[in-house]
């Protein structure tokens with residue numbers, strides 16, 4: 069597949085109707101797409117972090133997504149986090165929302181969120197929020213429909229894999 073082939077194909081995603089927390093997903097689809105498009109257009113924490121003491125680079129050759137995640141880890145807490153790079157709407161929005169979700173969390177909480185997010189989009193066995201003791205995925209659930217699109221799963225999880233690599237001092241990762 070050509071690099072960048074899935075760019076701007078967000079509108080081709082169709083969610084099948086299923087229910088979550090009593091809502092009909094098809095009714096939420098438009099709202100979810102708006103959230104993703106908003107983060108794509110105005111990514112949060114999109115800059116190089118000069119005070120970073122951890123960073124990692126992630127690459128998804130299937131789509132051409134490429135980003136660097138910067139972390140300032142102090143006493144096992146994520147004090148600051150940012151990213152830069154380029155990629156499709158899903159990867160950019162996922163990175164933007166990942167930085168918001170992880171900022172201020174402990175390393176352990178960040179790793180738990182990574183597992184929960186991965187479980188949600190990749191369809192692994194999900195750990196329940198009660199079990200994990202985290203405050204949950206919150207608005208990250210906008211990515212739940214991605215699980216039906218295996219190519220897109222890599223776009224959505226790339227920023228999380230890269231954050232995980234940065235936390236654990238692994239410099240470069242690829243989804244392949």
Ligand code: ZN
Pocket residue numbers: 074128131132133155156157158159222223
């Ligand atoms: Zn992508």
